[in-house]
Amino acid sequence: MSQDKKRDLKKVGRRDDAAATPNPEVLEKGKKIKENIDKLLDEIDEVLEENAEEFVKNYVQKGGE
Amino acid sequence: MTPRILGTETEFGVAVKDAAAQDPVSNAILLVNSVDAVPSRNTLWDYENENPLVDARGFEVEGEKERPAPDYNRLLNKLLGNGGRLYVDGAHPEYSTPECASVRDVVRYEKAGERILEACRVGAERTAGEHRFVIYKNNTDGKGNSYGYHENYLVSRSVPFMRLVTQLIPFFVTRQIYAGAGKVGAENRANPAQYQISQRADFVEVLVDLNTMVKRPIINTRDEPHADKTKYRRFHVIVGDANMSEVTTYLKLGVTALVVSMIEAGYPVKELKLADAVHAIKDVSRDLSLKQPIAMEDGRQWTAVQIQEYYLETAHRYCAERGADPETRDILARWERVLDLLARDPSQLSREIDWVIKRDLLQSYIDRKGCKWTDSRIAMMDLQYHDLRPEKGLFSALEKGGYVDRLLDPEAVDEAMVAPPSDTRAYFRGRCLEKFPDQIYAASWASILFDVGQAVVKRIPLNEPARGTKELVGGLLDESDTVESLVSRLSA
Numbered sequence: 001m002s003q004d005k006k007r008d009l010k011k012v013g014r015r016d017d018a019a020a021t022p023n024p025e026v027l028e029k030g031k032k033i034k035e036n037i038d039k040l041l042d043e044i045d046e047v048l049e050e051n052a053e054e055f056v057k058n059y060v061q062k063g064g065e
Numbered sequence: 066m067t068p069r070i071l072g073t074e075t076e077f078g079v080a081v082k083d084a085a086a087q088d089p090v091s092n093a094i095l096l097v098n099s100v101d102a103v104p105s106r107n108t109l110w111d112y113e114n115e116n117p118l119v120d121a122r123g124f125e126v127e128g129e130k131e132r133p134a135p136d137y138n139r140l141l142n143k144l145l146g147n148g149g150r151l152y153v154d155g156a157h158p159e160y161s162t163p164e165c166a167s168v169r170d171v172v173r174y175e176k177a178g179e180r181i182l183e184a185c186r187v188g189a190e191r192t193a194g195e196h197r198f199v200i201y202k203n204n205t206d207g208k209g210n211s212y213g214y215h216e217n218y219l220v221s222r223s224v225p226f227m228r229l230v231t232q233l234i235p236f237f238v239t240r241q242i243y244a245g246a247g248k249v250g251a252e253n254r255a256n257p258a259q260y261q262i263s264q265r266a267d268f269v270e271v272l273v274d275l276n277t278m279v280k281r282p283i284i285n286t287r288d289e290p291h292a293d294k295t296k297y298r299r300f301h302v303i304v305g306d307a308n309m310s311e312v313t314t315y316l317k318l319g320v321t322a323l324v325v326s327m328i329e330a331g332y333p334v335k336e337l338k339l340a341d342a343v344h345a346i347k348d349v350s351r352d353l354s355l356k357q358p359i360a361m362e363d364g365r366q367w368t369a370v371q372i373q374e375y376y377l378e379t380a381h382r383y384c385a386e387r388g389a390d391p392e393t394r395d396i397l398a399r400w401e402r403v404l405d406l407l408a409r410d411p412s413q414l415s416r417e418i419d420w421v422i423k424r425d426l427l428q429s430y431i432d433r434k435g436c437k438w439t440d441s442r443i444a445m446m447d448l449q450y451h452d453l454r455p456e457k458g459l460f461s462a463l464e465k466g467g468y469v470d471r472l473l474d475p476e477a478v479d480e481a482m483v484a485p486p487s488d489t490r491a492y493f494r495g496r497c498l499e500k501f502p503d504q505i506y507a508a509s510w511a512s513i514l515f516d517v518g519q520a521v522v523k524r525i526p527l528n529e530p531a532r533g534t535k536e537l538v539g540g541l542l543d544e545s546d547t548v549e550s551l552v553s554r555l556s557a
Contacts, residue, residue, distance in 0.1 A: 040466055041433050044446065047457050049199075052445035059448065061078045061206040063089060063156030065213040065277040065303075 069322050070219040070489060070530040072164050073175050075307050076157040076212040077182055077453075078201040086193070089156035094140050096158045096198065097151050099188030100181060102483055103143045105502035109135060110142035110152070111509035114291065120275045121226040121288035121298065144508055146483045146499045148491025149174060151181060155278075157212050158182060158200070163491030164219075164510070164530050167392055168319040170486050172311055173473055177481035183453045184482075202307050203451035204264040207444065209252045211268045213277060214307035215285075216318060218300040218325050219292065219530055229300060230273055230284045232328050235337040236321075236376055237283050237304045238346045239369040241266065242355055242411075243403050244317035246306035247420035249427070249438065249447040258351045259438045260427070262420045264306040266350035269343055277303050283342055291510035293528040300325060304346075309451060309460040311472035312417045316403065319396035324376055327383040334379050337372060338362035353424070355407055370408045377401060416470045422463065423450050493533030496542050497551075504548040515552050523552050 049055045079092055086092065118128045133141060143151040148163030160181060162174035179202055186198050205211045220229070245262035255267040265281075274282035285303045292299070302321065308314045328334070339345050340360040348357065349369045358366035367375075377400055384397060406413045415425040427443055436442065452458035455465075463469045485495025497513055498505055506516040515523045527533055545551035 036466065036468075037429055038433075040462065040468070041430055043462065044430065044459065047459075047462065048442060048445055048449065053441035055080070056207065056441055056444045056448065059078070059080050059206050060208055061089070061157070061210045061212055065076065065155065065211075 069326060070164050070166060071168070071171055071318065071322055072162045072217050073171060073318070074159060074161045074213070074215040074217070075175065075178060075202060076154060076159045076214070078203060078206060078212060078451075079158065080199040080201070081197060082199070083194070083197055086197070090153065092198070093153040093156060093158045095189050095193060096182075096185040096200075097143055097153055098140065099192070100143065100151065100185045101188065102146065102181065102184065103151075104146045104498040105144070105505060107139065107503070108144050108498065108505045109138045109507035110144065110150070111507040111512050111514060112138075114509060114511050115289065117287055117289055118275075119288045121286040122273075126275060144494075144498055144505075145181070146485070146495050147174065147177065147481055148485035148489075148495035149178065151185075158185065163485055163495065164489040165486050165491075166488040166531065168315055168322060168396065169392065169472070170481075171318055172314045173478055173481045174486070175314060176311060176473060176478045179453050180478065180482055183455070186453070199457075200453045201448060201451040202309065202453060203246060203448070204306055205248065205252065205268075207248075207250060207252060207448070211253075211265065211281075213303055214265075214305055215277075216302040216305060216321065218302070218322055219290075220298045220300050220325060220329050222290075222294070222296050222298055224298070224329050226286070226288075226298070229325070229328060231338075232334050233324070234272065234283055234342050235334070235339050235372050236324055237302070238339060238342050238359075239349055239372045240305070240317065240321070241346070241350060241420075242369050242373065242407055243320075243400075243414075243418050244305055244308065244313060245350065245418075245420040246308050246313075246451075247423035247447075249444055255347050256351065260353065260424055261350040262353065263346075263350040265304060266346045269304060269346050272342055283346065292530050297530075306419075307451075308419050310417065310419045310422060310469060312470050313419045315472050316396070316399055316418075319392070320400050323380050323384075323393055323396060323400075327380055330383065330387065332379050332383045334376055337375060353411070355411060368408075370404055373400075373404050377404060416468065422460075422469055423447070426450070426459065426463065487535035487539075488531075490527045490530050490533030492535050493527065493538050493542075496538075500542065500545075501548045501551070515548050517549050517552055525552070525555060 081087055081092055112132055118126050141153045145151055150161045152159055160178035162171055165171040165174060182200050186200050190197050204214060241263040246264050248261050248264045251258040251267055253267045268281050269283055270280050271282045273284045274280055275286045283304050285301045287301045290297045290299045340362050345359045355370055358368055411421055414421045427446055450459040455461050485491045494508055494513060504516045506522045507514040511527050513525050517523050541554055
């Protein structure tokens, strides 16, 4: 019983340690997600319609429904 | 619980990159006539049963019924092998899914419709020139012109229409918190907004009406069942947004079908009355934190999430007492989880709910560029999120990059472009069009007219949406080598 409790405490302790110094794997994953979003944002500039202002201004839809 | 028959209609926006070709009707006609996957180009749409002027409150308004001459009829209407309809409505290309008997199937056929419209664009550019059209699945041009997305739920004629009206108004005012497609800015003289939850809220002007184009209502009263009118109503919902996310679409349609079912079965939500629903729908759309209370008629203050939770509780009770199929149980569980997340932190739904997905994308871009919400690139992104071109659409980019959750197998969506669902009358319609393309004189939701080489065409009514299934007519269709033999077996 006391053994179990000790183990539990140890576990809790470990979790605290983990929070203080992030797991490199988690860090790596977070970095990757950030990089992916950056990559997507770069791509958006490439796919976005040219002359956005003009394009949006000219988009007029009448006669719906 | 018996499966409910349901389907959606989507009007698409079209941008034209040629100043000399701006007539929207000609462009819509060109687009719908540019798709290859149409079994027969001669089949007419049968307008005989259609009358959008009948009001569910018990009267008919004056107006001219749509009855185009045959040649024009053929130009405007394409009957699809999947049982759906591609057509020109006013000045827009529009797609109706076939009648479906499960929510997942409606989502599948709606997504197939996006691909059919993309095929229209590719086809039209082959004749009209490249990079000419952009097609958007959204609901507004951002300048006060809206085009619709309509949901249809088959309900029993025995349900008093006013019961649906009063019990569903608070539901439709607040459903946008998980069904909104997101929009930059405000329009139609509504209060200003940097970003709001719904595309359509700014256009809602009255509680209940037959109109769909002006004075838009929360509850539409069109009484055109497209089925046996002594047994059914088609509850026609025009207040919602067209969604890009499969998950959002599934939740929106699934929860609505469930709530309609429970009200139909007499599980009331009568305690809920909003003080001013038309104002509230716009206020909810502007409350991105989802914390603002809405005034009730009796003076209480509830948040949008609390109102939805009230419907959820009733739905739980309804399902516990009446039983629920696996899809309904899945929808109930998703609804509960989404409401819980919306109450705590809506940003956690950035893979599932359109307005959150779009807001996160725009916010990341703003943070990165240091630009403002009023920047024209942000307005462009707001529109381009809905662009159907796989290489240009921003939702499509998020999907390809794995940033959003999917519901469907992409191959099953491809299949839905051509094959009808097996469990509604759409099966009979789609199979007949595919098998006898030259002998289907006309068809509609509730009829099919065979040309059997005689002086008069043979009209077969399809007044029961849940019949005409593979189980009921699959064998008959397989065994009939000619339309004459099919018709004689049907009449036997």
